[in-house]
Amino acid sequence: MQAQSMLSGSCPNYKIPSIPTFKNPFFSSLTSNPSFHFFLQSHNYVSFKTHHSPCLKGFLKKLLFCVNTTENDVFEEKDYKKPQFVKRKKLAVFVSGGGSNFKSIHEACFQGLIHGDIVVLVTNKPDCGGADYGRSKEIPVVLFPRPKDEPDGFSPSDLVAALRSLEVDFVLLAGYLKLIPAELIRAYPQSILNIHPSLLPAFGGKGYYGMKVHKAVIASGARYSGPTIHFVDEHYDTGRILAQRVVPVLANDTAEELAARVLQEEHQLYVEVTAALCEERIIWREDGVPLIQSRENPNEFS
Numbered sequence: 001m002q003a004q005s006m007l008s009g010s011c012p013n014y015k016i017p018s019i020p021t022f023k024n025p026f027f028s029s030l031t032s033n034p035s036f037h038f039f040l041q042s043h044n045y046v047s048f049k050t051h052h053s054p055c056l057k058g059f060l061k062k063l064l065f066c067v068n069t070t071e072n073d074v075f076e077e078k079d080y081k082k083p084q085f086v087k088r089k090k091l092a093v094f095v096s097g098g099g100s101n102f103k104s105i106h107e108a109c110f111q112g113l114i115h116g117d118i119v120v121l122v123t124n125k126p127d128c129g130g131a132d133y134g135r136s137k138e139i140p141v142v143l144f145p146r147p148k149d150e151p152d153g154f155s156p157s158d159l160v161a162a163l164r165s166l167e168v169d170f171v172l173l174a175g176y177l178k179l180i181p182a183e184l185i186r187a188y189p190q191s192i193l194n195i196h197p198s199l200l201p202a203f204g205g206k207g208y209y210g211m212k213v214h215k216a217v218i219a220s221g222a223r224y225s226g227p228t229i230h231f232v233d234e235h236y237d238t239g240r241i242l243a244q245r246v247v248p249v250l251a252n253d254t255a256e257e258l259a260a261r262v263l264q265e266e267h268q269l270y271v272e273v274t275a276a277l278c279e280e281r282i283i284w285r286e287d288g289v290p291l292i293q294s295r296e297n298p299n300e301f302s
């Protein structure tokens with residue numbers, strides 16, 4: 001789509017959040033406020049507690065390793081024209097399940113296809129496949145929301161402070177099943193994406209997740225389905241649509257077969273969209289619709 005005339009200037013959506021008090025709460029808290037929450041690693045995931053510091057030194061080392069160890073130093077970004085003046089972005093990924101989207105984004109960061117790095121994984125299921133994968137890659141894993149009777153786990157404000165302290169630029173929901181708190185949405189305007197396995201606005205909203213989506217698509221008689229990536233607002237699946245891919249629904253499809261076909265497209269689409277996000281190629285049309293600017297031809301938008 002040639003969208004130049006519809007754009008509200010050529011300003012990309014990316015804004016570095018700048019709340020001075022959160023500039024670096026993680027480190028400043030260590031010196032200025034001994035009772036401030038800080039990170040430690042326990043039970044294989046990172047928790048946010050008060051008055052606990054035994055593992056702090058080790059964790060800090062590990063955290064800094066994760067944040068600063070630029071496997072991107074090892075992998076050359078040779079597959080595309082490196083954005084000249086674009087800062088490499090820091091990503092937080094949220095998962096509740098197997099984490100195959102998380103894995104494909106993580107691999108794409110390593111391969112230099114995405115101008116960014118995953119610096120933290122957030123989950124409500126510390127034993128899920130995605131969390132296991134994160135730990136195996138030495139990515140800090142955060143439990144959110146805090147389960148009942150569970151001292152570990154983050155409150156919404158803990159979470160926002162943690163993401164700020166890690167200087168996270170963008171949040172990617174990849175199969176995270178909990179509603180995102182308003183506090184996080186306010187802290188990261190136009191900076192949180194979700195992937196949904198149907199062509200929104202069809203088959204979305206509360207209750208449409210996992211196989212339920214694909215069963216409903218098949219039962220409806222729809223001949224096409226596919227993933228949607230959209231910005232996140234305070235409701236399920238209603239934020240502005242950024243990208244979609246179409247796959248056929250075949251006459252004899254089971255929900256599992258359709259899910260596998262859609263998931264394959266999800267992996268490619270989420271990598272492409274995350275690459276655009278990190279290269280600041282998301283442009284907001286005047287009517288509020290986000291568009292992706294082509295890397296090859298900056299006058300082309302989709």
Ligand code: GRF
Pocket residue numbers: 095096097098099100101102130174175176195196197210227263266
């Ligand atoms: C995907 O189908 C995604 O669209 C939905 O949850 C699923 C996550 O799969 N939101 P995985 O955990 O990335 O394998």
